[in-house]
Amino acid sequence: MRRRVLVALLVGVLLPAGLAGCGIPRETEVQVDGSGPAAEAGALNGSPARPPTPGDSNEPGPFIENYLRAAAAGEREQAYARAKQFVADEAKILLREKQQSSEIELTVVRLREKPEVTPPNNQGTSKVTLKVQQVGVLGADGSLSPPVASETEYVFQLRRAEPAGGGLLITDLPNVLLISDDALRGYYPSRTIYFWNADQSRLVPELRYLPSSVPAERRITDVVKWLTGGPSDWLAPGVTRLPDDTRPINNATGSDGHWEVNLRMPGADDKRLALLATQLAWSLPDLNGQLDLKIQNQKRRTVDLQQERTAHVAYPTGEAPARFSVYDGAIRPLAIGNEPRAAVPLEPADNKNVVSAAITRAGDQVMAALAVTGADRRQRLKVGSGADPVQMPATSSQTYASLGRPTWLRSLDERHPAGLVAADGKLYRFDGSAAMSPVALNITGPVVAVAGSLDGHRIALVSGGVLYVAAVSVDGGVVSVGQPRRLATLLTGITAVDWLAENDLVLAGKEADRRPAIHQITVDGAEETALERDIGAEVTLLAAYPGGAVGGLPSLSYMYEANRAAYRNNPFDTIKREQVLDVPSGSRATNPTAPFFLY
Structure with missing residues (x-):
């Protein structure tokens, strides 16, 4: 059984003590860094693991299971590219590739049983049937929204690659980008971010997912983007958003336990900055040291992250049970x-x-x-x-x-x-x-x-x-x-x-x-x-x-x-x-x- 460590209500992926600076201009739109190697499933910034490739298995069932991992095994922007490695040229048009990386959505499914394989026919073509449960759609903001599809079964057709001995390729497949719940767990460590309730008296958690392949310094940037983007639809009635038009000006930077976040934030008075400081400290539970909050390039507040979490609990947890x-x-x-x-x-x-x-x-x-x-x-x-x-x-x-x-x-x-x-x-x-x-x-x-x-x-x-x-x-x-x-x-x-x-x-x-x-x-x-x-x-x-x-x-x-x-x-x-x-x-x-x- 996979257990979470939930002491003091912290969930997260450990970051290194020092993060390299991004070296970007003082005010630009937040940029998305290029892809990096995926970490091993369950690893916390451990040794990078190679994403699955078509050559990892010549058996139809495991081949399709690797296909369900491929899209998740790295940066979202290259999800289609990784998936297409498993697909024959004549079938690649069946993958509905979208032009904007922010629109790429991953359909998460749970396998109800092992893949059902129909043996190859005289032409060497085989069929793999997956009986699935729709789990949700992983969006660009790291949230898992309710399922859109209703299919309970997906069918894949495969053939032998050419020349002979070159493995397998998919010739017919669903036109959605699928990943398994196992792949989500393995390549997308969960993180908890926090939003204030209506009277700003306590923080309310929300679960998000961040690829283990992203560069360490971008994890802070992504968390800030999630907070400024607001809560998921289902949670929104119970929490408060940051002021309208609050957004990062550029990527977060930092090294040696000193971080910097630069925002555009209307009405950023001392009270709002204090609330944001607590919100950030709890949403970045794996970071210690200092964080400078800048509003339009002007440093307005320096936060000792560990001290902030100690001084302001997210919410009361009660006495010993x-x-x-x-x-x-x-x-x-x-x-x-x-x-x-x-x-x-x-x-x-x-x-x-x-x-x-x-x-x-x-x-x-x-x-x-x-x-x-x-x-x-x-x-x-x-x-x-x-x-x-x-x-x-x-x-x-x-x-x-x-x-x-x-x-x-x-x-x-x-x-x-x-x-x-x-x-x-x-x-x-x-x-x-x-x-x-x-x-x-x-x-x-x-x-x-x-x-x-x-x-x-x-x-x-x-x-x-x-x-x-x-x-x-x-x-x-x-x-x-x-x-x-x-x-x-x-x-x-x-x-x-x-x-x-x-x-x-x-x-x-x-x-x-x-x-x-x-x-x-x-x-x-x-x-x-x-x-x-x-x-x-x-x-x-x-x-x-x-x-x-x-x-x-x-x-x-x-x-x-x-x-x-x-x-x-x-x-x-x-x-x-x-x-x-x-x-x-x-x-x-x-x-x-x-x-x-x-x-």
């Missing part, structure tokens, strides 16, 4: 090894008839939302916030046949706590008084699960067995949800989701053989990994801790409920009755259910 579950209708602490433990921060009178819960900390405040069952067997939402132990004075006036696990939006506005919950197939927003109102979503199917990210401005939700992400804006307790983006995943019939890391989700559904499973997937759907396949029952709830390795809790930790019992990973095991603490005498012997983390 503790595990809880529901046992006999009440929330109880869990004792798992030497992990941190905490008392239930509720008054005993409020800790009754609980089905599921979300409890979080915001400074010295506790916010609790409980799905509880009444005497009528209908479910209600019970909400409270305040000092530990928190009182729960508010209960929703509506009742529901079924409530999902609530999620708090981790807003800094402690006076206006807000959250989301799935109830009877619809998504509802709720506030500190337990007032619930439906959220309009332009998607089909019943909503069964919702989960909020650590930054508080992104959610994941499950509707109609499909996984979505959406941006969230919170203004004075008023919650607005942007248009959800559907994610491509190998699982169907998805039932549960939570945030496993800054840019990763953990989800539960069914694999192709219909067996229940738990997967990990990036927030854009680009990378998916099976975490657990031998579950045996549908997962009805997932809870994860997305903050990394803190306080003894293993990174990428999650718990889940299946068949009315609770389980955990690290290692995979049942949460046993004897691991439930503070159970009063006379309690009914049952299984722990609805596990969650408090942090």
Whole structure:
């Protein structure tokens, strides 16, 4: 399993300590440097690796798999040139080459199975069929947008190259430039950039991809271009753009830990420059040293990048997490090894008839939302916030046949706590008084699960067995949800989701053989990994801790409920009755259910 290192919420590719200056005029349009060698898959500025060539394999299946890597294995501007090496002269017209490099888009697909090869006929022509899932379109700004194509199968025709023994060439192929998700991971290391939320109180992450082949000094330039270009469409409702017409004047320069960025930025007062300094420091997490911010060639601010990250956190990550579950209708602490433990921060009178819960900390405040069952067997939402132990004075006036696990939006506005919950197939927003109102979503199917990210401005939700992400804006307790983006995943019939890391989700559904499973997937759907396949029952709830390795809790930790019992990973095991603490005498012997983390 491929794991990300997510400590202090940093993702990136390490840059060398010193970058050579670009040697360009003081004010020019930003230039794109020429191509360079691609790094080895997974390498951080390691030894360059040769992109795949037609001569690497004479077998049709591996030959086409190398073709799917070729376009990604270097600079975007030469993607067609690399791909055309695999294509016979008579078929090159089938590749729709665009003249402007900025328009080159790479269609990312995930192979559902190994290529299906039809043996060569009498003329030496063979056929390779790929069964694929459309993942997305990799744009020039490094973002992976939703898929445009709908094909689930692509067919390639091949012949032997001439003269005999010269390998293979493609004679018929799709007219889109394809790369595999494996090639994206291997040649495009992921990076996280950050945009300010509406009130500029915290940063919101966005995942982008940068070719490992680009010269090191251009990576700063590209990150600056991404920030000035603005967020992706799906994230835009939850964040703030830089002032209109903000753009780089020329390439970033630097050496020996001292960097320089020159911008055009209308209204660049001290406050805006301070915000930009923090935004750049977090979007360049692998750089230390100083960065000079110039506005139209005049140095306006010098930023110590490491100090800036230390002084201004991207967003609060909470305290060391503790595990809880529901046992006999009440929330109880869990004792798992030497992990941190905490008392239930509720008054005993409020800790009754609980089905599921979300409890979080915001400074010295506790916010609790409980799905509880009444005497009528209908479910209600019970909400409270305040000092530990928190009182729960508010209960929703509506009742529901079924409530999902609530999620708090981790807003800094402690006076206006807000959250989301799935109830009877619809998504509802709720506030500190337990007032619930439906959220309009332009998607089909019943909503069964919702989960909020650590930054508080992104959610994941499950509707109609499909996984979505959406941006969230919170203004004075008023919650607005942007248009959800559907994610491509190998699982169907998805039932549960939570945030496993800054840019990763953990989800539960069914694999192709219909067996229940738990997967990990990036927030854009680009990378998916099976975490657990031998579950045996549908997962009805997932809870994860997305903050990394803190306080003894293993990174990428999650718990889940299946068949009315609770389980955990690290290692995979049942949460046993004897691991439930503070159970009063006379309690009914049952299984722990609805596990969650408090942090």
